[in-house]
Amino acid sequence: IAGITQAPTSQILAAGRRMTLRCTQDMRHNAMYWYRQDLGLGLRLIHYSNTAGTTGKGEVPDGYSVSRANTDDFPLTLASAVPSQTSVYFCASSDRPSSTDTQYFGPGTRLTVL
Amino acid sequence: AQSVTQPDIHITVSEGASLELRCNYSYGATPYLFWYVQSPGQGLQLLLKYFSGDTLVQGIKGFEAEFKRSQSSFNLRKPSVHWSDAAEYFCAVGNQGGKLIFGQGTELSVKP
Numbered sequence: 743i744a745g746i747t748q749a750p751t752s753q754i755l756a757a758g759r760r761m762t763l764r765c766t767q768d769m770r771h772n773a774m775y776w777y778r779q780d781l782g783l784g785l786r787l788i789h790y791s792n793t794a795g796t797t798g799k800g801e802v803p804d805g806y807s808v809s810r811a812n813t814d815d816f817p818l819t820l821a822s823a824v825p826s827q828t829s830v831y832f833c834a835s836s837d838r839p840s841s842t843d844t845q846y847f848g849p850g851t852r853l854t855v856l
Numbered sequence: 857a858q859s860v861t862q863p864d865i866h867i868t869v870s871e872g873a874s875l876e877l878r879c880n881y882s883y884g885a886t887p888y889l890f891w892y893v894q895s896p897g898q899g900l901q902l903l904l905k906y907f908s909g910d911t912l913v914q915g916i917k918g919f920e921a922e923f924k925r926s927q928s929s930f931n932l933r934k935p936s937v938h939w940s941d942a943a944e945y946f947c948a949v950g951n952q953g954g955k956l957i958f959g960q961g962t963e964l965s966v967k968p
Binding site: 746773775777782783784785786787790792800832834836838839840841842843844845846847848849850 | 860862865888892897898899900901902905907946950951952953954955956958959960961
């Protein structure tokens with residue numbers, strides 16, 4: 743059982759370029775999340791999806807978009823990357839969109855925007 | 857507004873010594889509280905969680921945490937630290953709809 747996989751592991755990107763971070767889970771979880779981790783700020787929620795076909799905005803959604811065409815995949819797109827989007831990005835999932843459900847995290851994608 | 861504060865950015869303890877990592881939260885209703893650990897280059901792993909009932913919760917790897925409503929705290933403890941415990945630790949509170957609000961994190965170093 744792989745859990746959550748993320749790709750790429752790391753990426754260096756020129757400012758202005760478009761980039762999609764991939765996230766796939768094999769646990770058939772309904773809810774999925776994208777976080778960014780920055781030093782001194784912890785993890786902040788970018789976007790979430792409570793179930794396939796629905797998405798919502800988190801704390802820091804600007805400059806990012808997501809889609810949830812099926813249960814397993816939850817890609818995060820940066821339409822035109824900027825240096826402030828340099829961060830480590832984590833995808834997570836939980837069985838239900840409930841505060842009592844444990845969120846399981848992927849290994850992360852380290853993104854550098856120059 | 858809901859928030860989580862971890863006052864200590866970095867803590868160093870000697871191997872075998874006891875450990876306490878502090879976490880304070882601000883949340884209007886009954887909080888759902890979590891501690892996660894992140895080893896270098898890895899994702900986050902759940903150590904323990906508190907929803908209700910006994911205020912002292914046991915987790916994996918010998919960790920425990922105590923919920924104190926009067927102090928709005930959920931401190932993480934371990935009686936004897938091992939070198940493999942060196943990592944970053946995050947406290948989080950769960951709000952409506954399953955969203956987690958994380959603290960800033962505490963980096964733990966372990967001296968041999």
